[in-house]
Amino acid sequence: MSAAGRTVEHITCLGCGCACDDICVVVQHDRIGEARNACALGAAWFGDGSITQDVRVHGRTASLEQALDEAARILRAAQRPLVYLAVDLSCEAQREAVALADRLGAMLDGVSSGAAAGILAAQRRGRAGATLGEIRQRADVIVFWGTDPAERYPRFTSRYAVEPRGLQTPEGRSSRTVIAVDVGAKRGPRDAAARVAVAPGDEIDALGVMRATVQSRRATEDERFQSAVELARRMSAGRYVALVADGEPGAAPADGDVAEALVTLAQALNAPTRCALVVLRGGGNRSGAEAVLTWQTGFPFAVDFAPGYPSYRPRPGAIGLLAVGELDAALVIGSPASLPEPMATGLAPLVTVAIGPRVSAASFKPAVAVDTGVAGIHEGGTAFRMDDVPLPLRPVLTGPPTAAGTLRSLRERLGA
């Protein structure tokens, strides 16, 4: 059996927010030999499943008990602790993390703060959206707004948006019109049937002109926007339009106004036709963290428990508080590789407890480090696709202690 290996089916990949759950993992000699159906990004995320299993206190190898005792001591002594949620955590671990933050009166934030502009825009205006499968079933016009999912969301077009056949798109791609909007250097898919170029400085205005066109208002005669006007007419004539943009930092409009303009355009398109805005989100169960925080606290990220209840502090967020020296200790949970640069550097001077995959090698040198497994590879539980569809995680390998279990033990030590 070990030579041929065993296969585990219906595995959910958290390599990106697509959360493809059709992965078949072949395990040989307690290593992942192959992740069938996975894209290159997914294959890299699974790797061979090997993982460090260190427990360290102040740089020295320690027992789990010693590490948790020291972690509890550090967090109890902290005046202004931060609990930070990185990626590769199950919802079960995230739930434990919020409980800890509540108990500690901590600032609770995570990688979602990188997507703040889009999240806040949706809180101001709402959203006209759909789960990804509905794009597959319905969308006859798909507009990629300054994004090509090929690199960061490799199976998005083959699994959800473009290629697959659906109820109202029996011919797959041939049943749809794919339009790329190139916003400066942020280009849409190369193989789109049509392209529209928008200068980055014109992005907001172009979206405004499009919304006006959809609402049959005349916005401008300016030549610069004629292609946007035509695009809006084309979208209005679709039966079901998908507007796809990237919500993650680097790709997302860092500008909340652009995010809001995308939301309101999609909403307006639901008068003449149907439209869903798809905001692409990264992997490691980011969406799960936002869902868990929302149901436990009422806010999706940047929750400060210092007043004794959840209060919303999206600005400054954890990075802003670190910058002004307000925080004196941190509990970092999840894969440290996902930390944004200002967070990793901001943590360096703090006394830090880290619990998550490969935290013993974290650049910010945690005082206490407990390596755990990766949710979806070594840990079971639940994760959310980028569109908030919940999926089960099936561990394919046994590994170090689970993040959820380790956090529960820490919580018990803190009397939470």
Next chain:
Amino acid sequence: MSAPSQLRISGGTVYDPANGVDGEVRDVCIEGERIVAELPSNVPRLDARGMIVMPGGVDIHAHIAGSSVNQGRRLLPEQHATDPVPAPRLADGATARSGTAGTIPSTFTTGYRYAGLGYTTVMEAAVAPLAARHAHAELDDTPIIDAGCFVLLGNDEYLLRQLAAGELARARQYVAWLLGATRAYAIKVVNPGGIARWKSGGTERDVRGIDDPVGSSSVTPRKILEVLAGVANTLELPHPVHIHCNNLGQPGNVATTLQTMQALAGQRAHFTHLQFHSYGGERGKGWKSAARDVIEHVNAHPEISADVGQVMFGPATTLTADAPVEHLLYASTGRKWVNVDIELETGCGIVPYAYRQQAAVAALQWAVGLELFLLARDPWRVVLSTDHPNGGSFLSYPQLIRLLMDRTYRDEQLKRVNQKLLAGSALLDGLAREYTLSEIAIVTRAGPARLLGLKSKGHLGAGADADVTIYKDHPDRAQMFATPRHVIKGGTIVVEEGQLRRAPPGRRLAVRPEYDAAVTKDLKRFFQDYACVSFENYGAEPVS
């Protein structure tokens, strides 16, 4: 193992209508998690003299957990910011959780506040099968209350296909399978066929009546309703099909509501938030009350039941699978709006809202709900709800109880509301009825429990769950019902002297009908062809 804890609630005035007890001074005995007939005289006592003792409240229809509710929460940071809730201080140093409230409270706060209101059982009334795992995760974080989920059916592609193909037996098997797979308690139908139309694009954005075709000429809302009502009854589910009719909130929708009731004549069926479906008038031409027509039909048909879905003045959040309705509300109010089309199954629409006394339509809706309550002849079949948070928060139930029990108060309120659309409302004829405490006990616990088929809920007979609420008698019934003195859940005293002191986890209420496994073969083929999740990952069961 230690002996089960024993408690005698002594000397209270007991309202236990399911057992024919109407305001009698008597003791209620609890052993472990159950009510027992008698206990030795030396067991611990809870002195309830001068107090009113009822079974724990049972909410037959609310939206408290799951994907749509959480979308709503995410949309309301301004409400949560202004309504923070510190963690309650529990007995014995036990840890409780902080949260936020507003019209959609966070999960822990939801559990605490329901318990604080004397409610111990709540039904989450709209769970998309695809997101059932999410709903159960939230309920795991909703303490104290026992909860069940109604699973959304009637716009789902697989079911509609079976109906189009005349495969009724397979449709039945599918529903039976789905109830178990999603750990659900009952079948919920929302705007049958209408959401499917909304999602398919094109010019037809909703159905207008129960005979409109949906995709196939042989599939209509009528057909969907007949089949699902039949399935619930054939499977002998504890609760019949739970129906949100077509044309919610539209003037003139009384015709659709009555046609729907007639279509299911002779079958057990529950019609939810009936208030939103009892309007006369005509689209584009105005509104009036049609409560009398609807409630007379209900009164005359013992096989059907309803909850009212009362509108209460103040903030609300409209939140429903009935996405086309929410688009209309968005278009007419310009408020912020969420729509989520849920693949192959259903929809979700959300618009935050406020019902104002001065607004003509809100005043009409308020009046229609009260008419339904006051003209209902059988309180066992017409029970209390606000369709939380759609018609108002569950925290407004005490205010609603006062409206039902106190005519003077009600008439004062009536004078303050916009009168423009009230012509023809029975309320203006001076409905004198005042609900008795026993009737309140029926519409808030005994009735919902009976309609849900929860044999151990809603009463205080031997063998019942020890869910008990004890109120201090007070002439202001709103105050009395808002602040129970003691609440006991499953034998644990959760509210003591008006303070939340314990927060044990609640239980999940679910059914698991038998089904023919052949249906899963066909389902797997359908999943292969259309779904974007693996069949093996679908539903809400733990995976190995």
